[in-house]
Structures are given as C-alpha cells and as structure tokens.
Amino acid sequence: MQASRARLFKEYKEVQREKSADPDIQLVCDDSNIFKWNALIKGPSETPFEGGVFQLAFSVPEQYPLQPPQVRFLTKIFHPNVHFKTGEICLDILKNAWSPAWTLQSVCRAIIALMAHPEPDSPLNCDSGNLLRSGDIRGYQSMARMYTRLAAMPKKG
Amino acid sequence: MNGGTVDSSSSRRSNSINFSKGAIDDVAYSIGLSLLVLVVLVIISYISYKCNRLSSHSSTTNFSFYRTHDDSITAQQLGGLDKATLVNYPKLLYSQAKPHKGDDPAASACSICLSDYKETDMLRLLPECGHIFHLKCIDPWLMLHPTCPICRSSPLPTPLAEVVPTSMHQN
Numbered sequence: 285m286q287a288s289r290a291r292l293f294k295e296y297k298e299v300q301r302e303k304s305a306d307p308d309i310q311l312v313c314d315d316s317n318i319f320k321w322n323a324l325i326k327g328p329s330e331t332p333f334e335g336g337v338f339q340l341a342f343s344v345p346e347q348y349p350l351q352p353p354q355v356r357f358l359t360k361i362f363h364p365n366v367h368f369k370t371g372e373i374c375l376d377i378l379k380n381a382w383s384p385a386w387t388l389q390s391v392c393r394a395i396i397a398l399m400a401h402p403e404p405d406s407p408l409n410c411d412s413g414n415l416l417r418s419g420d421i422r423g424y425q426s427m428a429r430m431y432t433r434l435a436a437m438p439k440k441g
Numbered sequence: 442m443n444g445g446t447v448d449s450s451s452s453r454r455s456n457s458i459n460f461s462k463g464a465i466d467d468v469a470y471s472i473g474l475s476l477l478v479l480v481v482l483v484i485i486s487y488i489s490y491k492c493n494r495l496s497s498h499s500s501t502t503n504f505s506f507y508r509t510h511d512d513s514i515t516a517q518q519l520g521g522l523d524k525a526t527l528v529n530y531p532k533l534l535y536s537q538a539k540p541h542k543g544d545d546p547a548a549s550a551c552s553i554c555l556s557d558y559k560e561t562d563m564l565r566l567l568p569e570c571g572h573i574f575h576l577k578c579i580d581p582w583l584m585l586h587p588t589c590p591i592c593r594s595s596p597l598p599t600p601l602a603e604v605v606p607t608s609m610h611q612n
Contacts, residue, residue: 298555
C-alpha cells in the first residue's frame with residue numbers, strides 16, 4: 285500500500301517535470317485519490333484515429349507495481365482490441381505480460397501503439413476484427429474514422 | 442409320467458426366468474459401463490481443453506496483443522521463485538555495485554520503485570541478465586513471476602527457462 289503510493293507519487297512528479305516530453309499524452313491524477321488517473325491520448329497519425337483525442341481511465345490496484353493498472357477507454361472507439369461498450373482493452377502488458385518496470389506513461393504509449401497496430405486475431409470487438417480478418421481494410425478504416433469523428437473530435441461550431 | 446412333464450416344464454420356466462434376469466443384468470451392466478466411459482471421456486476432453494487454453498495464453502510474444510480473462514490462473518501456473526532460490530542470488534550494497542555499472546541509466550535508480558539508489562541501499566543482482574534492483578522491491582516480484590522486470594529473461598539458470606521465450610516467438 286505504502287509502496288504503491290510512493291511509486292505513484294514518483295510517477296506524478298515525473299509527469300509534472302516532463303509535461304511537454306510527450307505531446308501525444310496528457311496524464312492527470314485525480315485531485316483526491318492518487319489511485320485514480322485520467323489520460324488524454326492523441327490518435328496516431330496515418331491511422332483512422334488521427335485527429336482524435338481519446339480519454340483513458342486508470343484504476344491502480346494497491347499492489348501496484350506488482351500488479352498492472354486497470355485501463356479502459358472512456359471515449360468510444362472502433363478497434364478490434366477495445367470493447368465497444370465498456371472500453372475494456374485487450375493488451376498483453378495489462379494482463380500477464382505486465383512488468384513493474386512499466387509506468388502509467390509507458391502504458392499510454394503501448395495503447396497508442398495498439399491503436400496503430402490492431403491485433404484482429406484476439407478481438408474484443410468482433411465486427412471490427414472480422415473486417416480486418418476478411419481483408420476489408422477500407423471498411424475497417426472508414427468505420428473507425430467515422431467513430432473517431434463522432435466521439436473523439438471536438439464538435440465544430 | 443404326468444408328474445415328470447410338470448417338473449420338466451416348471452424347471453424350463455424357471456430356467457427361462459433365470460435367463461431373462463441374467464439378460465437384464467447384462468444390459469444394466471453394459472449401460473453402466475458405457476456411461477462410465479462417457480463420463481471419463483468428458484472429463485478428459487474438459488481437462489485437455491483447459492490445458493490448451495492455458496498454454497495458448499502463456500505462449501505469446503512480448504509485442505503481440507491478445508485477450509486473457511483468466512490471467513490470475515496463468516500467473517500461478519508460471520509460478521514464482523521460492524525463498525530458498527532467492528537467497529542464493531547475489532546481493533550487494535549500491536556502493537559496491539556502482540563501480541561495475543558505470544553510467545548505465547538503469548543502474549542509478551530502481552525501475553520498480555523509481556527511487557534513486559543510495560550508497561547504503563541493499564540491492565539484488567539477477568544472475569542471468571545482470572540487472573539490479575532494490576532487494577525489497579525485486580524479491581516480492583520474483584516470488585510471483587520468475588522474470589526480470591527489465592528484460593523478461595528468467596533468472597533461473599535451467600535450460601527450461603530458455604525454452605519458454607523461443608516457443609513464444611513461434612506464435
């Protein structure tokens with residue numbers, strides 16, 4: 285408990301110190317609870333998520349960093365490895381490939397990498413996975429782009 | 442003569458009754474046996490299904506993204522190191538380790554608690570990969586997972602540890 289708090293405080297200070305280090309990630313800790321974090325990540329370029337800003341919710345367990353944080357998308361996203369309704373993310377490093385050397389910041393980077401490189405063979409969103417698996421890249425991209433516009437872009441006007 | 446026929450017919454009747462009773466026993470026996478075989482088959486197939494699921498979960502590469510929903514079981518299956526193995530790994534003070542590590546950035550702060558090492562901090566050196574961590578940080582991790590947090594190599598010197606990563610790359 286004390287170790288996880290100390291470690292999260294270190295990460296908090298690191299995030300404050302290097303705010304501009306990674307312009308694609310904006311990581312914010314809850315004012316009253318260091319175990320709750322939010323992140324805004326930019327959709328990677330040359331993907332259907334380009335131009336979108338996606339919100340992630342982190343829930344950090346007391347055994348952190350021995351156990352991974354729980355992360356989910358709050359912004360709706362059409363991606364094979366993200367549950368369309370709950371925002372649950374299927375990513376090995378958040379499950380049994382976790383290592384305590386990962387940080388919340390590096391988890392954000394891994395999620396951005398997952399957005400650019402979907403893994404359709406282990407889908408949480410079967411519709412999205414099936415489009416990719418059947419080779420319909422255009423179909424996948426236009427669906428993903430549509431949801432990026434609908435959910436992840438600020439409304440104009 | 443008359444009595445004889447009665448006797449023979451009655452004995453024949455009792456024979457036929459005995460015979461049909463034996464047939465019913467046989468049928469019941471064979472049904473029971475086949476049910477038993479069926480149950481055993483179901484159990485075997487269930488176990489092999491479970492094992493396949495577990496092995497497919499554990500055989501994945503570092504950068505493949507996949508779905509696990511029973512990772513707690515997988516973690517237990519992987520198994521950590523026991524205390525007896527851990528105490529055999531070299532431990533040293535940071536002041537002793539510093540000259541060997543030079544200016545390696547991973548060697549000035551513990552990647553588990555993210556704190557800089559102090560001269561008097563007790564460290565654990567992983568024998569296979571040479572990475573160092575605070576003793577109090579790495580030991581609880583190794584008791585859960587037998588892998589180095591930085592490079593994922595196993596500190597176990599057995600060849601079995603080498604087999605796991607190679608099978609990972611095949612998937």
